Structure formats: C-alpha cells, structure tokens
Amino acid sequence: MLLSVCLAGAAALVLLAVARPAARRLPPARAALLLATSALGGAAVWVIVVGLLAVLLVGQAPPVAAVGRWSARLVGAGDPVPTIASVAAWVAVAVGLAGAVMLARRLVAEARRWLPAYRSDRCAGVLVVVDDPEPAALAVPGWPGRIVVSSGMLRALPAEERRVLLAHEHCHLSHAHWLFRFVVRLAAAACPLARPYVAACDHALERWADEAAAAATGDRRLTAQAVARAALARHDAARTTAAAFTDGHISDRVAALLAPPPRRRWLPAAAPLVVLAIAAVCALLAGHDVHELFEFARYPGHGA
Structure with a gap:
C-alpha cells in the first residue's frame, strides 16, 4: 500500500515537472489543452x-476506530506510514482547502464585475x-x-486592427478559454506545486487566440502590430478567468506572430500523458489498498 501511495505521488511530481517543457514544443491550442489536463x-x-495519508493517520485514532468499528492497531500495523508524513498530509489538505x-x-x-456586461443596453x-477612456478589451x-x-x-486601434482584436476575443469565447483558466487555477489552489501552470496556460491561451486572429x-x-499597439495603450493586470487582449x-x-505558423503536432505530449496515466493507475491502486486495509481491520474477531 505504502509503495503505491509513494509511486502515485512521485508520478504526479514527475508529471508537473515534464508537462510544461513539453507544452512549449506544441502549437498553442494543444499546449493549452496539455497544460490544463x-x-x-x-x-x-x-x-x-x-x-489517503491523512485518512491513515486519523484511522489510527481510537475514538475514530471505535466509530468506524475497525482495529486502530491493525490499521497502524498494516503498512506503517511515518507520523510526520501523515501530519504533513493534513497540512497539505488545510492549504488546499484555504x-x-x-x-x-x-x-x-x-x-459581480462581469454581471453588468450581460445587462448592458449597448450590447450588439x-x-x-x-x-471608458481607459483602453481595455476582454472576453x-x-x-x-x-x-x-x-x-x-x-x-x-486603427479599423483593421480592431478586426484583429475582435477575432482574438471571439476565439476566447468560442473555445471557452475561461474554463481552461478556471481549471488550472483550481488545480493550483488544491496543489501549490501546480501554480506555475497558471501563467503557462494563460500564455498558451493568448497565443491560441493570437493564431486564431492571424488566421481570421x-x-x-497585422496581428502582431495590433497586439503591440494595444499593449502600449495599456498593460492590463492579470485576471482570474477573464481573458484580456493585453495580458502578459x-x-x-509578437515574436511568435512574426515567425511562421507553429507546426501541428502531438508527439511532445506523449511523455506527459503516459506519466499521467501511470499516476492515475497508482492512485487508484493506492485507494484500493487503503480500502482493503480498513476492511481487513474491520474483520470480525479483531479487537480494537
């Protein structure tokens, strides 16, 4: 059991380490999908x-064992987990909840800030x-x-660059980029190690919308000029889930837009996806092992 738990945790760490470098070798849309996944x-x-580590620590507490009708001694002896690891797990749970x-x-x-946009009389x-005299555009x-x-x-913006702006923002809407942003922020909230993914995914989404505007x-x-001109007009602060034309x-x-279009390929995503599959299998095995341990500890005839 402890081995499967450790393997799952190690695979998750490897995944978070290898996915971002792999995403940099993918076209923007596929990079954003890989990063969010x-x-x-x-x-x-x-x-x-x-x-699981937190549950194993709690399961060894006699009052909890009495309520669950299992043997606290057998839970602790089944596959001993260092107390410091279980305590650290509870700290991680608290950080995730916060x-x-x-x-x-x-x-x-x-x-609350978005709601007026849905009620606006100036909606076409x-x-x-x-x-508003302050230059701003967002989806x-x-x-x-x-x-x-x-x-x-x-x-x-000149008239032709307004077309770029609208095509860029329309890409954000039509492909639900706000959902990508929400997913990576939820992951970062639950797991602090995933926090670098927020900026990486945001950048991939902006590049995705840039490429869509260039294609449109x-x-x-012209698309590069529009991005640069809008950035000079105003450099917006980063938002949580709303996608702004002048995000970082x-x-x-601009350099990517002045270069040839990115190659359409999936191969660099293979390694992170394999590691993700391994991590998921190990996590399922760990959960099964912990369930079996508690079932064994509840077996009739075992005292508390």
Whole structure:
C-alpha cells in the first residue's frame, strides 16, 4: 500500500515537472489543452495521495476506530506510514482547502464585475462597448459570454486592427478559454506545486487566440502590430478567468506572430500523458489498498 501511495505521488511530481517543457514544443491550442489536463490530473492525484495519508493517520485514532468499528492497531500495523508524513498530509489538505476558499472568493468578486456586461443596453450580439477612456478589451466568461471593449481601446486601434482584436476575443469565447483558466487555477489552489501552470496556460491561451486572429485576418504582421499597439495603450493586470487582449508576454507573442505558423503536432505530449496515466493507475491502486486495509481491520474477531 505504502509503495503505491509513494509511486502515485512521485508520478504526479514527475508529471508537473515534464508537462510544461513539453507544452512549449506544441502549437498553442494543444499546449493549452496539455497544460490544463496535466495540472488538473497532477493536482487530482496529489489530493488523493495526501488524502489517503491523512485518512491513515486519523484511522489510527481510537475514538475514530471505535466509530468506524475497525482495529486502530491493525490499521497502524498494516503498512506503517511515518507520523510526520501523515501530519504533513493534513497540512497539505488545510492549504488546499484555504486555496479553494480564496479562489471561490475571487470568482464571486469577478462575477459581480462581469454581471453588468450581460445587462448592458449597448450590447450588439456578444459585443459590449463601454464608455471608458481607459483602453481595455476582454472576453467575459459564460454561454455565450460577452466581448467587452472600451471606447478608449477602439480609439487606440486603427479599423483593421480592431478586426484583429475582435477575432482574438471571439476565439476566447468560442473555445471557452475561461474554463481552461478556471481549471488550472483550481488545480493550483488544491496543489501549490501546480501554480506555475497558471501563467503557462494563460500564455498558451493568448497565443491560441493570437493564431486564431492571424488566421481570421490572413495577416500575421497585422496581428502582431495590433497586439503591440494595444499593449502600449495599456498593460492590463492579470485576471482570474477573464481573458484580456493585453495580458502578459507581449514580446513573446509578437515574436511568435512574426515567425511562421507553429507546426501541428502531438508527439511532445506523449511523455506527459503516459506519466499521467501511470499516476492515475497508482492512485487508484493506492485507494484500493487503503480500502482493503480498513476492511481487513474491520474483520470480525479483531479487537480494537
């Protein structure tokens, strides 16, 4: 049992280490999908591992064993887990719960900011133009969602570059990029080791939308100019799940748009996906082993 728990935890750590370098070799859409899948999968395995370790510690407490009608002695003797590991697992559980609460509070605060976009009288389909001199443009989550553009941003861009902006934001909406952002932030809240995935996935999503805008306009140089001009007009602060046209890594985005289109390939994702499968199998085996241990400890005739 302890071996399967350790293997699951080790596989989750390996996954979180290898997925980001692999994603850099993929086209943006596939990179974002790999990053979101790896972050969620790695965090899920991590939660299972720390949860099992925490349960094993609690299961050895006589009051808990009395309620569950199993032998605390047999639970502790079945496959001894160092007490320090179980305590560390409970600390990790507390950190994860605190992170989830903080994420929920941020989402509620942002939802209150998004709500006016759905009630705006200046809505043409999914496009909402707000009278604000500060240049800003973002895709507001939802079905169908909204593209919110300030009058300041429209004045900052020439007509042809506005087409780039709208195509970029429409890509965010049509492919539900807010869901990718939510998934990686949930994973980072549950597993602090997944926090670097937030920035990596956000960048991949912006690159995805840039490539979609370049394809829609048929002009990669024009798209690069629009991204650079909007960034000079305003460098927006990062958001939780709303995707803004001027979110970070502007120089990297412009350089990528001035280069040839990325190659469409999946091969670099093979290794992270194999590691994810191994981690998932090990986690399932660990859960089964812990269940069997408690069932054995509850066997009639075993005293507490």
